[in-house]
Amino acid sequence: MAAGVGAGVLALAAGLLTAPAVASARPAEVWTGTVTHVTDGDTLWVRPARDGAPVKIRLHGVDAPERCQAGGPEATRWLQTHAQGRKVQVRSRARDDWGRVVAVVRLAPGREDLGAALVGAGWAWDAGWGRRPGPYQQAEAEARRARRGLHAGASPQRPRDFRRQHGSCPR
Numbered sequence: 186m187a188a189g190v191g192a193g194v195l196a197l198a199a200g201l202l203t204a205p206a207v208a209s210a211r212p213a214e215v216w217t218g219t220v221t222h223v224t225d226g227d228t229l230w231v232r233p234a235r236d237g238a239p240v241k242i243r244l245h246g247v248d249a250p251e252r253c254q255a256g257g258p259e260a261t262r263w264l265q266t267h268a269q270g271r272k273v274q275v276r277s278r279a280r281d282d283w284g285r286v287v288a289v290v291r292l293a294p295g296r297e298d299l300g301a302a303l304v305g306a307g308w309a310w311d312a313g314w315g316r317r318p319g320p321y322q323q324a325e326a327e328a329r330r331a332r333r334g335l336h337a338g339a340s341p342q343r344p345r346d347f348r349r350q351h352g353s354c355p356r
Contacts, residue, residue: 213277215275215277216233216274217234218233218234218275219270219272220268225260225261226252227248227249227260227300228242228244229244229264229268231273231290240286242275243281243285244303244309245278245288245300246289246312246319246321247310247312248344250308250342250347251344251354253354254347254351256308256335260308260334263303264299267302272293300321301320301324304325305325305327307331307332307335308334308335310343
């Protein structure tokens with residue numbers, strides 16, 4: 186009997202420990218709001234139309250230069266110019282290790298995908314996973330061919346390589 190109770194307690198504890206992971210894996214939420222602030226080239230804050238505090242969003246499938254990296258200020262300015270104060274549709278996909286909502290963000294529901302536009306303008310890279318390409322591989326290839334944004338320079342450094350060499354930018 187005691188062994189059965191112990192196993193039940195262990196099963197309950199395991200269920201409680203895995204509950205947050207299961208909850209975060211729910212299907213994508215879609216909501217609208219207004220961009221209130223741009224932190225850097227791939228992070229912005231959106232105030233939900235249903236009210237509430239702004240939500241920190243990391244653009245899905247995009248890796249923009251760090252703020253202290255060459256091209257970082259330009260990528261941030263591009264996103265500010267195209268998104269600041271605009272109404273957007275947010276399709277959440279996950280949460281990252283820093284608690285940000287990872288999402289596809291479109292200007293006005295059903296319109297331009299900000300991630301695709303940012304990569305296509307040459308101010309960010311397609312963020313693949315391992316050896317798999319991300320969603321904006323074609324937009325990045327076109328930006329490279331046209332030498333737009335970061336690709337106008339000799340050999341821009343990918344943000345993941347910059348972070349590996351220098352760490353994150355100081356706040």
